[in-house]
Amino acid sequence: MFAEVLGIEPPGVEDDFFHSAATRSSASRLASRLAEAFDTDLSPRAVFTHPTPAALARLLGGRQGSGRPALVPVARDAVAPMSHAQQRLWFLHEFEPDGAEYVTALALRLRGTLDTDALRAALGSVVARHESLRTTFDSVDGHGIQCVHPPQDVPLPVHDLSRHGAGEREQAARRLLAQERLRPFDLREGPLLRAGLLRFAERDHVLTLALHHIITDGWSTSVLLSDLTHFYRAELGATNGELAPLPVQYADYAHWQRTTGDTAADEHLAYWKEHLADTTPAGAARRPAPARGAHQRRRDHPPGRAASTARRLTRLARDHGTTLFTTLVAAAQSYLARLSGSEDIAVGTVNAGRDRPETQGLVGFFVNTLVLRSRAEADRPFSAFLGDVRQTVMDAFAHQDVPFERVVDEVQPVRDTSRSPLFQVMVVLQNTPAVTLDLPGLDVTDIEPESEQAAFDLTVEFAETDAGELHALLTYNTDLFDAATAERMAGQLGTLLHAVAEDPHRPLGALPLSSDSEAQHLLAQGRGTFRPVPEATLPALFERQAARTPDAVALIDGERELTYADVDRAANRLAHRLVPRVEPRARGGPRAAAFGGGRGGAARRHQGRRGLPARGPRLSAAAAGVHDPGRVRPPDPRRPGSGVVHRGAGHGTHGRRPHQRAHPRPPPPT
Numbered sequence: 001m002f003a004e005v006l007g008i009e010p011p012g013v014e015d016d017f018f019h020s021a022a023t024r025s026s027a028s029r030l031a032s033r034l035a036e037a038f039d040t041d042l043s044p045r046a047v048f049t050h051p052t053p054a055a056l057a058r059l060l061g062g063r064q065g066s067g068r069p070a071l072v073p074v075a076r077d078a079v080a081p082m083s084h085a086q087q088r089l090w091f092l093h094e095f096e097p098d099g100a101e102y103v104t105a106l107a108l109r110l111r112g113t114l115d116t117d118a119l120r121a122a123l124g125s126v127v128a129r130h131e132s133l134r135t136t137f138d139s140v141d142g143h144g145i146q147c148v149h150p151p152q153d154v155p156l157p158v159h160d161l162s163r164h165g166a167g168e169r170e171q172a173a174r175r176l177l178a179q180e181r182l183r184p185f186d187l188r189e190g191p192l193l194r195a196g197l198l199r200f201a202e203r204d205h206v207l208t209l210a211l212h213h214i215i216t217d218g219w220s221t222s223v224l225l226s227d228l229t230h231f232y233r234a235e236l237g238a239t240n241g242e243l244a245p246l247p248v249q250y251a252d253y254a255h256w257q258r259t260t261g262d263t264a265a266d267e268h269l270a271y272w273k274e275h276l277a278d279t280t281p282a283g284a285a286r287r288p289a290p291a292r293g294a295h296q297r298r299r300d301h302p303p304g305r306a307a308s309t310a311r312r313l314t315r316l317a318r319d320h321g322t323t324l325f326t327t328l329v330a331a332a333q334s335y336l337a338r339l340s341g342s343e344d345i346a347v348g349t350v351n352a353g354r355d356r357p358e359t360q361g362l363v364g365f366f367v368n369t370l371v372l373r374s375r376a377e378a379d380r381p382f383s384a385f386l387g388d389v390r391q392t393v394m395d396a397f398a399h400q401d402v403p404f405e406r407v408v409d410e411v412q413p414v415r416d417t418s419r420s421p422l423f424q425v426m427v428v429l430q431n432t433p434a435v436t437l438d439l440p441g442l443d444v445t446d447i448e449p450e451s452e453q454a455a456f457d458l459t460v461e462f463a464e465t466d467a468g469e470l471h472a473l474l475t476y477n478t479d480l481f482d483a484a485t486a487e488r489m490a491g492q493l494g495t496l497l498h499a500v501a502e503d504p505h506r507p508l509g510a511l512p513l514s515s516d517s518e519a520q521h522l523l524a525q526g527r528g529t530f531r532p533v534p535e536a537t538l539p540a541l542f543e544r545q546a547a548r549t550p551d552a553v554a555l556i557d558g559e560r561e562l563t564y565a566d567v568d569r570a571a572n573r574l575a576h577r578l579v580p581r582v583e584p585r586a587r588g589g590p591r592a593a594a595f596g597g598g599r600g601g602a603a604r605r606h607q608g609r610r611g612l613p614a615r616g617p618r619l620s621a622a623a624a625g626v627h628d629p630g631r632v633r634p635p636d637p638r639r640p641g642s643g644v645v646h647r648g649a650g651h652g653t654h655g656r657r658p659h660q661r662a663h664p665r666p667p668p669p670t
Contacts, residue, residue: 378509
């Protein structure tokens with residue numbers, strides 16, 4: 001089973017699973033296969049803690065035949081409930097029925113001889129095979145239900161773009177794809193699958209498919225395209241075999257989850273409630289968030305992706321008995337801790353939710369969201385922090401059967417329509433099964449549709465290529481981040497990943513966010529060009545500025561704004577008011593006298609302070625301060641004697657020092 005799941009030669013009994021290019025997804029698939037073969041429950045955590053065939057054999061020896069809850073078909077004469085994940089999307093649809101945030105779109109470029117009738121028939125066969133593709137949704141007595149409809153033909157409208165020039169065709173196609181991506185679905189009326197065909201030329205087409213997320217997920221896309229390939233080949237007589245019947249449908253899974261699954265998940269809720277208590281989502285610095293429903297676009301920027309960096313990160317993961325995914329989560333959390341200034345970092349990730357073998361060939365919404373919460377302390381070495389995150393990931397996947405919706409209901413975080421609950425940043429390593437689209441007479445390539453929606457503040461998606469490179473996409477909400485900010489964050493994350501690969505023992509707070517050349521450039525900018533400035537006193541500089549821009553705002557006190565001319569007049573009034581209460585020295589004028597005037601003037605200054613207006617003490621202090629370099633502490637109207645007006649040594653005055661008091665200070669107000 002090790003060999004089948006990993007696609008390798010059979011390993012030795014003591015070979016480590018994580019030294020054989022294992023991933024988080026492959027650990028889940030191995031646990032599922034073993035659970036089915038040995039008729040027992042087995043979580044992916046068991047693969048992490050027992051990573052060799054020998055260790056797993058010893059574990060399973062005492063569990064074989066203990067049984068696991070069965071997932072079986074249910075009668076269709078009763079109302080089928082929604083799954084927990086579907087219930088959440090149904091609620092969001094009711095809240096914003098015209099939203100396109102959960103529209104999933106894909107497009108395939110088909111170059112060669114296309115049989116349109118065969119393609120249309122193949123689409124109908126796929127819909128007939130998967131009930132979820134012919135399901136609509138409604139509510140009865142406040143409870144969401146699924147309505148499965150009989151198989152029917154799938155419309156395949158053709159948009160002929162052949163009359164346009166080559167450049168115009170590409171632009172028209174991009175425009176049509178964007179429009180399709182933004183068209184909302186009516187979950188009550190359906191259908192929730194739309195197909196279309198763009199005709200560039202007789203031997204050049206683009207197939208478009210749009211689905212609502214409530215009936216599909218990333219894994220489902222692979223299933224759908226694989227089945228479409230099979231049925232298209234069958235229509236052309238290019239295949240002899242038939243697909244094995246599906247053991248269950250998505251409605252059966254939803255019923256199982258709402259009954260047996262919910263009962264089994266109850267024991268895991270306590271973990272999530274404790275682990276996520278008092279969670280405050282920490283993310284990158286951003287603008288204030290608009291309410292949900294505001295226009296949210298996405299743009300993607302790839303951080304560094306050298307193959308050598310990817311290899312070192314993979315080796316680091318194996319040396320610590322974990323996966324590349326866990327290492328990338330640890331790096332992302334380290335980066336977010338630096339940006340947010342918080343040590344408590346929670347990010348989201350997704351789990352395929354297909355641990356049961358009956359679900360792996362279905363189209364449906366199985367994916368579940370998990371929250372990974374870590375404490376990223378600045379002085380902790382990354383290698384030690386990676387061990388912490390490894391434990392966090394293991395615990396999360398040991399309790400993965402609890403739907404995210406139930407976790408949110410149990411934890412009861414503060415709700416905010418402008419952001420997702422419990423986390424704001426999603427971290428994903430794409431590892432869905434690859435599909436080979438072998439369509440007779442056609443060369444097939446993917447077209448990545450441009451999305452105008454962002455489900456989270458930030459989403460960091462990683463993917464390994466066949467060449468060993470680590471590609472990454474940073475998807476961000478442009479209502480919250482500027483393009484320049486996203487570019488900078490992408491570069492910083494790439495630099496941090498490279499630094500982790502070079503020296504994983506460096507403390508988190510010491511991991512660089514800029515390259516050496518960038519750091520030198522920033523230092524040069526910070527130093528700038530020195531320009532000599534003529535010497536002048538602060539009063540002289542202020543008076544010059546007041547003369548140049550008398551109507552410019554100089555001070556803001558709450559809702560009040562004062563211009564330079566206002567401050568100049570206020571300072572003069574204050575100085576003249578204080579003059580009679582002090583003893584000016586020969587060197588002092590009216591303004592100097594306001595800040596001290598001889599050794600015997602302490603009591604007089606205190607009396608003068610009692611005569612100051614109670615309102616605006618900060619404003620009075622500021623008005624006086626701009627006219628003299630003496631230090632000022634504003635008086636507190638609630639505490640007579642609390643304010644001290646003095647000048648430092650060297651100014652020719654002898655005022656009281658800050659810690660000396662004319663009278664004892666009263667206790668603070670209660």
